Amino acid sequence: MEIALLLVAIAVVVLTVTALSERVEIPAPLTLVVVGVAASYVPGVPQLHLEPEVVLLGLLPPLLYSAAVNTSLVDFNANRGPILLLSVGLVAFTTVGVAVVVKLVIPDLGWALAVAIGAVVAPPDAVAATAIGRRIGLPRRVVTILEGESLLNDASALVALRTAIAALGATVAAWEVGLDFAVAAGGGAAVGGLTFVVVGFIRKKVTDPLLDTAISLVIPFASYILAEEVHASGVVAVVVAGLLLGHVAPVLQSAQSRIAERTNWRTIAYVLENTVFLLIGLQADWLLGEVGESEFAGSRIAVACAAAFGACVVLRLVWVFAASGLLLRRSDAARGEEPMLWRSSFLIGWAGMRGVVTLAAAFTVPEDTAHREVLLVIAFTVVAGTLLGQGMTLPLLARRLRVAGPDPHDDALARATLLQQAAKAGIHRLDELAADADDPHQVRALIIQRIEQRNFAAWERLGTTEGEESPSDLYSRWRGDMIEAERRRVLEIRSTGSVPSEIVSEVLAMLDVEESMLDAAEAARADLRSTGRQQRHDGCEHLASTPLLDPPDEPACAACLADGTRWVALRMCLSCGEVGCCDSSPGRHATAHFRTTQHAVMRSVEPDEDWRWCFVHHQTG
Numbered sequence: 001m002e003i004a005l006l007l008v009a010i011a012v013v014v015l016t017v018t019a020l021s022e023r024v025e026i027p028a029p030l031t032l033v034v035v036g037v038a039a040s041y042v043p044g045v046p047q048l049h050l051e052p053e054v055v056l057l058g059l060l061p062p063l064l065y066s067a068a069v070n071t072s073l074v075d076f077n078a079n080r081g082p083i084l085l086l087s088v089g090l091v092a093f094t095t096v097g098v099a100v101v102v103k104l105v106i107p108d109l110g111w112a113l114a115v116a117i118g119a120v121v122a123p124p125d126a127v128a129a130t131a132i133g134r135r136i137g138l139p140r141r142v143v144t145i146l147e148g149e150s151l152l153n154d155a156s157a158l159v160a161l162r163t164a165i166a167a168l169g170a171t172v173a174a175w176e177v178g179l180d181f182a183v184a185a186g187g188g189a190a191v192g193g194l195t196f197v198v199v200g201f202i203r204k205k206v207t208d209p210l211l212d213t214a215i216s217l218v219i220p221f222a223s224y225i226l227a228e229e230v231h232a233s234g235v236v237a238v239v240v241a242g243l244l245l246g247h248v249a250p251v252l253q254s255a256q257s258r259i260a261e262r263t264n265w266r267t268i269a270y271v272l273e274n275t276v277f278l279l280i281g282l283q284a285d286w287l288l289g290e291v292g293e294s295e296f297a298g299s300r301i302a303v304a305c306a307a308a309f310g311a312c313v314v315l316r317l318v319w320v321f322a323a324s325g326l327l328l329r330r331s332d333a334a335r336g337e338e339p340m341l342w343r344s345s346f347l348i349g350w351a352g353m354r355g356v357v358t359l360a361a362a363f364t365v366p367e368d369t370a371h372r373e374v375l376l377v378i379a380f381t382v383v384a385g386t387l388l389g390q391g392m393t394l395p396l397l398a399r400r401l402r403v404a405g406p407d408p409h410d411d412a413l414a415r416a417t418l419l420q421q422a423a424k425a426g427i428h429r430l431d432e433l434a435a436d437a438d439d440p441h442q443v444r445a446l447i448i449q450r451i452e453q454r455n456f457a458a459w460e461r462l463g464t465t466e467g468e469e470s471p472s473d474l475y476s477r478w479r480g481d482m483i484e485a486e487r488r489r490v491l492e493i494r495s496t497g498s499v500p501s502e503i504v505s506e507v508l509a510m511l512d513v514e515e516s517m518l519d520a521a522e523a524a525r526a527d528l529r530s531t532g533r534q535q536r537h538d539g540c541e542h543l544a545s546t547p548l549l550d551p552p553d554e555p556a557c558a559a560c561l562a563d564g565t566r567w568v569a570l571r572m573c574l575s576c577g578e579v580g581c582c583d584s585s586p587g588r589h590a591t592a593h594f595r596t597t598q599h600a601v602m603r604s605v606e607p608d609e610d611w612r613w614c615f616v617h618h619q620t621g
Contacts (some may be wrong), residue, residue: 014275065268067147068151068238071218082148088152096115097311104307105300113371117152119164122156125353138398146351152235154357162443185236189227209259237359252575283359288379303379317349343403354386355383363376412458471584472521540616560615
């Protein structure tokens with residue numbers, strides 16, 4: 001009962017603090033660490049010792065899998081050079097650098113323990129990078145590199161730590177370290193690939209979303225345990241399995257299975273991530289208490305902690321800036337992209353928050369190891385220092401450096417273009433199906449109408465005119481009120497008991513899905529209204545050869561004026577300058593102008609918009 005009460009208390013504290021942090025716009029991980037530290041000194045709060053098995057087997061696999069399955073394999077592969085340089089090279093660089101610094105401060109420490117300290121504090125944490133990096137709106141490539149690094153660097157650090165622990169009692173040759181790393185990484189990748197093949201085969205036979213989601217809950221633990229049993233890296237196995245399964249999910253799983261799995265893993269990750277930070281803080285009292293029993297003076301240990309923390313920060317910045325010059329810029333130039341700016345490099349270097357894996361790794365050092373308390377307190381200091389110091393200043397630095405996150409306008413433009421391309425392929429297939437089939441009920445026309453409504457809503461998100469309600473806004477408002485009325489009526493009928501409860505639940509779920517789609521669309525439109533101008537992306541030869549003409553001072557659709565209709569948004573032909581209304585408008589005069597003249601490119605003349613559209617290739621620019 002005491003354990004149950006403790007778990008409930010932890011859950012309540014985590015959820016309460018997280019909710020309050022979001023309300024005052026403070027990153028929840030930082031607040032939870034502070035609350036945990038304070039709670040560890042409150043009389044009556046039991047001491048919680050994080051056992052390494054609980055963290056490495058109970059917490060790490062699901063957190064890694066949740067991050068990996070939602071990471072783009074395409075983006076990961078595109079940035080594999082920087083990711084590997086950070087997850088392997090930087091871990092080794094930090095391990096050696098911190099070992100040297102700690103050894104200089106406390107010469108009586110053995111080199112094996114100094115290296116163990118370096119390995120423990122070397123890897124930034126996947127939880128910290130994901131929990132803080134995404135929430136402050138860092139550029140996508142920066143987030144991809146940080147997430148990719150934190151998915152793999154645990155494997156490098158744990159191999160280094162395993163070697164250091166082995167060296168506590170014997171001498172370890174350099175070739176043994178290399179062989180151990182190769183076996184761990186290669187074996188983990190093989191186990192992850194095997195997991196992917198087996199699960200992929202099973203999922204082809206499974207159609208029940210509940211069973212499919214249950215299978216996903218087993219994957220991270222099964223792959224981790226199997227890899228560790230063959231002395232490979234469980235971390236690499238989980239990451240490889242998650243990346244591959246996430247990449248092929250649209251092919252292997254049904255839509256219902258993907259929705260169910262995504263919702264479940266978001267909930268699991270949300271709870272575990274925030275719980276982890278509270279548990280980190282709760283270690284403060286007993287960890288600092290053990291330092292008092294050390295044979296080294298407290299001042300000497302304090303200097304060692306400060307030196308290790310400073311070394312972690314400085315060594316990472318040095319390595320990242322060196323890497324940005326040697327690898328990041330070269331890979332960018334090879335792909336024809338703009339090189340990584342120094343601002344982005346600095347943010348990558350500063351976003352080196354350590355987390356629960358560092359503490360768990362520290363606890364794996366045998367208890368009879370001399371001066372183990374020094375290692376533990378240094379690990380805690382680095383974790384708390386990087387989370388509070390770097391984590392709290394990262395949002396401020398991102399604003400001061402003016403590093404822009406993903407542009408909602410650019411995302412909306414890409415979304416509309418992609419939907420247009422998908423609709424083009426779908427309509428082509430529809431024409432093939434309808435060519436040899438009777439259609440007395442005009443099903444084809446109904447499908448085309450629904451596709452157009454979806455596409456119109458995507459294009460209308462780009463509208464930024466204040467004080468005007470687009471058709472999508474009006475639809476969302478009216479349909480939202482309708483759903484509320486429908487739900488009230490269903491609940492009234494439910495109270496009579498005249499309809500089976502399963503049927504009532506099914507209808508309520510249908511209304512919930514539709515309402516959630518309306519809410520998501522409204523949130524996206526609100527984001528667009530609060531941001532500025534989007535970036536430019538050129539595409540086909542028509543876009544490349546057509547200049548961007550300035551719109552008229554007071555644009556208007558002459559055809560709409562003549563017909564007595566209202567337009568939603570205006571477009572201008574870049575060949576002749578004629579202004580027409582968009583396809584969301586009743587007349588669709590811009591498209592009609594193209595069909596008449598075959599002038600390929602138009603532009604938006606809405607405020608703060610300069611994107612262009614090619615009618616021929618369905619490309620934006």
